[in-house]
Amino acid sequence: MSDMTESLDRAWQHREPLVASLAAEETDSYRLFHGATEGCPGLNIDRYGGLVFVQSFYEELNEPSRRDIGAFFEERFGGEMIYKDRSRREHGKEQDSSRSPSENREFICREGGTKYVVYPDHKGLDPGLFLDTRAARRVIRERACGQTVLNLFAYTCSLGMSAQLGGAREVTHLDFSRTHLDMGRRNASLNGLDEEGAKYIVSDYFPAIRQFAGLPIKSRSRPDPRSGKKQFHLPSFPSLQKEQFDQVLLDPPPWSKTFFGTVDLTNDYQSVFKPALLATKPGGVLFCTNNVAKVTLEDWRGMLFRCAEKAGRPIRECEFLTPESDFPSPDDQQPLKMVSLLV
Ligand SMILES: C[S@@+](CC[C@H](N)C(=O)[O-])C[C@H]1O[C@@H](n2cnc3c(N)ncnc32)[C@H](O)[C@@H]1O
Numbered sequence: 001m002s003d004m005t006e007s008l009d010r011a012w013q014h015r016e017p018l019v020a021s022l023a024a025e026e027t028d029s030y031r032l033f034h035g036a037t038e039g040c041p042g043l044n045i046d047r048y049g050g051l052v053f054v055q056s057f058y059e060e061l062n063e064p065s066r067r068d069i070g071a072f073f074e075e076r077f078g079g080e081m082i083y084k085d086r087s088r089r090e091h092g093k094e095q096d097s098s099r100s101p102s103e104n105r106e107f108i109c110r111e112g113g114t115k116y117v118v119y120p121d122h123k124g125l126d127p128g129l130f131l132d133t134r135a136a137r138r139v140i141r142e143r144a145c146g147q148t149v150l151n152l153f154a155y156t157c158s159l160g161m162s163a164q165l166g167g168a169r170e171v172t173h174l175d176f177s178r179t180h181l182d183m184g185r186r187n188a189s190l191n192g193l194d195e196e197g198a199k200y201i202v203s204d205y206f207p208a209i210r211q212f213a214g215l216p217i218k219s220r221s222r223p224d225p226r227s228g229k230k231q232f233h234l235p236s237f238p239s240l241q242k243e244q245f246d247q248v249l250l251d252p253p254p255w256s257k258t259f260f261g262t263v264d265l266t267n268d269y270q271s272v273f274k275p276a277l278l279a280t281k282p283g284g285v286l287f288c289t290n291n292v293a294k295v296t297l298e299d300w301r302g303m304l305f306r307c308a309e310k311a312g313r314p315i316r317e318c319e320f321l322t323p324e325s326d327f328p329s330p331d332d333q334q335p336l337k338m339v340s341l342l343v
Contacts, residue, residue: 004068008045011038012076018325026113031131031326032073038328042087045069046131048118049109052079053127060085082120089125108190111137114165115190116158117183128156128183132323132336133251133289139321139340140249140287141166147246150174150212152205152276157184157198159249159287164188164197172199172245174208176258205252205272206260207237213278214242218261225257234259244281251289265292269300270307277313277343286341293335300337308343317342 001009011033022030028049035043042058052073054061061069061083070081082105104119111134118128140159144166151160154173161184164171175181181200188198201208207217217237223230237260252272256263263272269290280286290300297320308315321338323329 002064002068004040004065005072007039008033008069008072012072014038014328015326027111027134029109029111029116029129029131030134030324034327037330045073047073047077047079047109048107048116048127048129050079051107051109051118051120051127052081053118053120054081054083055086055125056083057086057089059087084120086125112141114161115187116156117186117190119183129158130155132291132327133159133338135321135324136251136287136289136338137162140247143285144168144247148172149247149249150245150279151249152209153250153252154184154200155180155251156187157181157200158187159251160184160198161187161191161193163247163249164193165191168197168247170197170199172201174201174203174205176202176204178202201238201240203238203240204235204258204260205263206258206275207234208240209272209275209279211240212243212245213275215275215278225259244279245284246281247285247287248276248280249287250276251287254292265290266295269295269303273304273307274311277308277311280313280343282313282343284343286343287338288341289336289338291336293333295337296333297337301339304339304341308341313343315341315343 028047030047031044032047033043033045035041042056044055046053054069066083073079073081104121107118108115109118116129120127122128137158141162144163147168149160149163149168149171151157151171151173154160154175157173160171160173173181173184181202185200210217250272252263252265254265261271273288277286305315319340322334323336
């Protein structure tokens with residue numbers, strides 16, 4: 001048995017109880033191999049239904065290793081393997097899809113019986129469904145009945161769609177990428193969800209959330225983030241009414257810079273957190289994530305409490321969630337931190 005096959009076998013055995021319980025709830029999408037903590041840093045292997053999606057981030061995977069991976073999972077569930085070498089990719093920039101979904105290969109996978117479409121050729125690192133937020137989708141669905149929900153940085157709408165499936169009264173998805181929201185619409189129609197129950201707003205985060213929160217939109221000139229030249233007029237943005245929601249879902253990327261502001265989860269979580277907090281009804285729930293590994297849970301928790309106190313909306317209760325066991329973390333320091341805040 002090769003070293004690669006041995007590592008895959010260990011990871012598979014570790015997952016057997018989880019995979020059995022996921023299969024019982026009609027979930028066929030999970031991480032098969034989490035290289036960072038399973039002996040091969042930079043190698044991730046995910047299952048999305050019939051797709052075995054292999055990505056290497058530090059170096060190109062050699063031919064024998066690719067063959068071993070293909071053969072190992074072919075024997076277990078007959079998945080089609082697609083490999084992406086990400087080692088030469090420029091990191092740290094949030095990018096929109098370069099190709100429209102219709103030009104890409106697509107696979108349909110399931111989580112808790114819900115169907116999701118995934119595109120392995122999508123330009124981003126994720127093909128359309130973040131697997132480590134499964135625990136969040138579970139909880140959001142259980143607690144959404146009758147609520148109004150705002151899904152910020154919606155991407156393919158998985159968190160907000162879980163709320164709609166859980167009986168939310170109305171879900172508003174917000175993202176600056178029309179391509180991502182169109183993928184979300186496709187997910188909703190795959191699951192027979194009512195068009196009336198959801199709104200899709202294509203907008204930058206900052207002007208949209210500040211309008212919901214009743215805060216002014218900063219209009220001072222800003223340098224063009226690409227050319228560095230002064231930009232005197234902000235691009236246009238949709239006009240929205242001030243509104244508070246029963247549940248607000250805040251799952252931002254680690255970093256993103258536009259004319260309207262910077263999302264920087266390492267140095268300035270407050271700038272995204274405070275307006276989202278003010279757009280949450282008193283007594284409502286604000287669900288937040290931070291997936292920057294070097295930000296510790298303790299530091300992030302402290303910042304959230306201080307910021308909420310200062311904004312006059314103190315946190316009454318908080319409940320942390322962790323990714324499920326297909327994302328093993330022997331030191332309990334998960335890069336992805338998730339918390340549900342009663343505010
Ligand atoms: C990490 S994904 C969010 C994951 C998503 N919540 C989910 O459950 O799958 C980041 C998303 O934020 C969007 N985004 C990044 N910067 C943005 C901004 N300034 N305004 C609006 N959307 C933004 C991207 O288009 C992308 O869809």
